[in-house]
Amino acid sequence: MGTSGALLEIEALSCRFGGLExxxxxxxxxxxxxxxxIIGPNGAGKTTLFNMIGGVIVPSxxxxxxxxxxxxxxPPYRRAQLGVIRTFQNLGIFSDxxxxxxxxxxxHLRSHCGTLQALWRSPRSIAEExxxxxxxxxxxxxxxxxxxxxxxxxxxxxxxxKLLEMARALAAGPxxxxxxxxxxxxxxxxxxxxxxxxxxxxxxxxxxLLVEHNMNMVMNISHSILVLxxxxxxxxxxxxxxxxxxAVLAAYLGEGEDA
Amino acid sequence: MTQxxxxxxPASTAIAPVxxxxxxxxxxxxxxxxxPLAFCVFWLLLLSIPFVTRNDYIVSLGVSFLINLxxxxxxxxxxxxxxxxxxxHAGFFGLGAYTAGIVSAKFGINPWAGLPASCIAAAxxxxxxxxxxxxxxxxxxxxATLGFNAILSVLFNQLVSLTxxxxxxxxxxxxxxxxxLLDTQARIFPLLWLCAGLVMLGLNNLIKSRVGRALRALxxxxxxxxxxxxxxxxxxxxxxxxxxxxxxxAGCLYxxxxxxxxPDSFDFSVSILLLAMVALGGWGRYFGAVLGALIYTAxxxxxxxxxxxxxxxxxxxxxxxxxxxPRGLAGIGDAAVRLWRPSxx
Numbered sequence: 001m002g003t004s005g006a007l008l009e010i011e012a013l014s015c016r017f018g019g020l021e022x023x024x025x026x027x028x029x030x031x032x033x034x035x036x037x038i039i040g041p042n043g044a045g046k047t048t049l050f051n052m053i054g055g056v057i058v059p060s061x062x063x064x065x066x067x068x069x070x071x072x073x074x075p076p077y078r079r080a081q082l083g084v085i086r087t088f089q090n091l092g093i094f095s096d097x098x099x100x101x102x103x104x105x106x107x108h109l110r111s112h113c114g115t116l117q118a119l120w121r122s123p124r125s126i127a128e129e130x131x132x133x134x135x136x137x138x139x140x141x142x143x144x145x146x147x148x149x150x151x152x153x154x155x156x157x158x159x160x161x162k163l164l165e166m167a168r169a170l171a172a173g174p175x176x177x178x179x180x181x182x183x184x185x186x187x188x189x190x191x192x193x194x195x196x197x198x199x200x201x202x203x204x205x206x207x208x209l210l211v212e213h214n215m216n217m218v219m220n221i222s223h224s225i226l227v228l229x230x231x232x233x234x235x236x237x238x239x240x241x242x243x244x245x246x247a248v249l250a251a252y253l254g255e256g257e258d259a
Numbered sequence: 260m261t262q263x264x265x266x267x268x269p270a271s272t273a274i275a276p277v278x279x280x281x282x283x284x285x286x287x288x289x290x291x292x293x294x295p296l297a298f299c300v301f302w303l304l305l306l307s308i309p310f311v312t313r314n315d316y317i318v319s320l321g322v323s324f325l326i327n328l329x330x331x332x333x334x335x336x337x338x339x340x341x342x343x344x345x346x347x348h349a350g351f352f353g354l355g356a357y358t359a360g361i362v363s364a365k366f367g368i369n370p371w372a373g374l375p376a377s378c379i380a381a382a383x384x385x386x387x388x389x390x391x392x393x394x395x396x397x398x399x400x401x402x403a404t405l406g407f408n409a410i411l412s413v414l415f416n417q418l419v420s421l422t423x424x425x426x427x428x429x430x431x432x433x434x435x436x437x438x439x440l441l442d443t444q445a446r447i448f449p450l451l452w453l454c455a456g457l458v459m460l461g462l463n464n465l466i467k468s469r470v471g472r473a474l475r476a477l478x479x480x481x482x483x484x485x486x487x488x489x490x491x492x493x494x495x496x497x498x499x500x501x502x503x504x505x506x507x508x509a510g511c512l513y514x515x516x517x518x519x520x521x522p523d524s525f526d527f528s529v530s531i532l533l534l535a536m537v538a539l540g541g542w543g544r545y546f547g548a549v550l551g552a553l554i555y556t557a558x559x560x561x562x563x564x565x566x567x568x569x570x571x572x573x574x575x576x577x578x579x580x581x582x583x584x585p586r587g588l589a590g591i592g593d594a595a596v597r598l599w600r601p602s603x604x
Binding site: 105 | 465468473476479480484486487490497501
C-alpha cells in the first residue's frame with residue numbers, strides 16, 4: 001500500500017515527564033483499512049502514546065498527522081471531529097446515564113441542533129432526535145446490548161461496559177478507532193466476541209488502532225503490530241514477523257537490557 | 260419485550276423510530292411517570308391563585324415561589340446537569356433586577372425594555388466572567404463565582420446614584436398594558452407564571468436534547484465527552500450565559516413585582532442558599548428544582564414562629580435529608596417506588 005495509504009503518521013514523537021522519557025523518538029504509521037495493535041510490557045508507553053494521539057497529553061516533540069494534516073496542536077474535541085475516536089482503558093462511560101443515552105452522546109458529532117433549537121424543541125431537532133435514537137439502537141444491537149438500552153450504564157458488567165464504550169465510539173463515526181485494552185478484564189468468551197466485532201468493523205472498512213495485552217486476540221486480528229519497550233519501538237511488522245523478532249522475545253522474557 | 264430485530268435492519272430506517280418508541284416508555288422513576296402530569300395540574304392550579312384569593316400574603320408567596328423556581332431550576336441546570344458549581348447566581352439575579360430597575364427608574368425608559376435588557380446584561384456579564392472563570396474546576400470555580408458575587412454586592416451598595424445604595428432602589432415603574440398597570444403582585448402574577456412556565460418548558464426541552472446529553476456527559480467525564488467531539492468549554496460557557504440570563508429575567512420580574520430592590524436580596528449568602536436548595540431538591544433532577552423552590556419559599560414562613568431557632572431547625576432538616584437521601588427530595592420518590600414494587604420487570 002505504501003505511505004500514500006497511511007491514515008495516521010507518527011514522526012519522531014517524544015514525551016518526557018520530568019526525567020522520565022515515556023515515549024522516545026517514535027515513528028510509525030497506520031494504513032487506512034488496517035487493524036494495528038500496539039503491544040509492550042507495562043510502562044512501555046502505550047497509553048501515553050494513545051493520549052498523545054487523542055490530544056490529552058501534549059508531546060514534547062514530534063508530529064502526528066491524520067490523512068496528511070498535522071493534528072498535534074488540536075484539542076481533543078477537534079481531533080474527534082476529524083474522526084479520531086477513542087475508548088479508555090479505565091472506562092470512560094457516563095455512569096449516570098442510561099446505556100442508550102451513552103450511545104446517543106456518541107452521536108453528538110453526527111448531529112447539529114444547537115441550544116436554541118433544543119430550547120423550543122424545533123421540528124428539526126425532533127426529527128434529528130429520532131434519527132439519533134434509531135442509530136443508537138442499531139449500534140447497541142451490533143454489540144449485543146440492545147436489550148439493556150434503558151438500564152443505567154452503571155448496571156452493566158465490566159465486559160458489557162467495554163462493548164458499550166465501543167458502540168458509543170462507533171456512533172461518533174470514526175475514521176480511526178482507537179481502542180485502549182478492549183478485552184482487558186473481560187471473560188474469555190466476551191473477549192472472543194469483542195475480537196469478532198473488531199474484525200467485522202474492519203471488514204466494513206474501519207481503521208483500528210488498539211492497545212491490548214491479550215496476545216491471542218492481538219495475533220489473531222491484527223494486520224500489523226508495533227512493539228514498544230521503555231517508550232521505544234523495538235519492532236513493527238506483521239504478527240508472524242513480530243513473533244519471531246529477537247528483540248521482542250527479549251523484552252517479553254525480560255532478558256538483555258538494551259536501552 | 261420488544262424484539263431487537265425490529266430495529267436491527269438498517270434498511271428499515273423508515274419504521275425504525277416507531278419501533279424505537281416502544282423502548283422509550285421505560286422511564287421507571289416515580290417522578291418520571293406521574294411527574295409530568297402532576298406538574299401540569301399543579302401549574303394550572305398555580306395560575307388560579309390571584310383569582311381565587313384576595314389575600315395579598317398568599318399571592319406574595321406565589322410570586323416568591325415562581326421567582327425562586329426560575330432561580331433554582333436554572334442553577335440546577337448549571338450545577339446538577341452540567342456539573343459546574345456556581346456561588347454567584349444571586350449576583351446575576353441582582354444584575355437583572357438592577358438593570359430593569361435602573362432602566363425604568365433612572366432612565367425613564369419603558370419598563371418593558373427591562374425584560375430583554377436584564378436578560379442580555381446578565382448573559383453578557385456571564386460570558387465575560389465565564390471566559391476566564393469556567394477554566395477552573397470544582398471548588399476553585401465555586402470560589403471564583405463567590406468572589407464575583409461579592410464584587411457585585413459591593414457595586415450594588417456603592418453605586419448609590421444608580422442603585423440607591425443600601426437604602427435600595429425606589430421609583431421603579433410598573434409594567435403595564437396601556438392604562439392597565441401590573442402594579443400589584445396579583446396583577447403581575449400571570450406574567451410571572453407565564454415566564455416561569457416558559458423557563459421550565461425550555462429547560463425540560465434542553466435537558467432531553469442533544470445539548471442536554473452533552474452537558475450531562477461533560478459533567479460525568481470532561482475527558483470522555485471531549486473524546487467524542489463535545490467542545491466542553493463552549494458548552495459550559497453557553498450554559499453559564501443561559502442560566503445567568505434566566506437569573507437576570509427572574510431579577511427583572513422580582514423588581515417589577517416589588518417595585519423595589521435592595522442589595523441584601525442579592526448577597527452571596529443568597530447564592531449559597533440557592534445552591535443548598537438545588538441539593539435539597541435533588542441535583543440534576545428536573546422536579547428537584549420545584550421541590551427546592553417550594554421549600555425555599557415555605558420554610559421561612561413555617562418556621563417564622565420559631566424565631567431564632569428557625570435557622571437551626573432548617574439547617575438540621577437539610578443535613579438529615581442529605582444524609583439519608585443524598586439525591587435530594589426528588590430521590591425520596593425513587594426510594595419509595597423501590598420499596599413499593601421491589602421487583603419491576
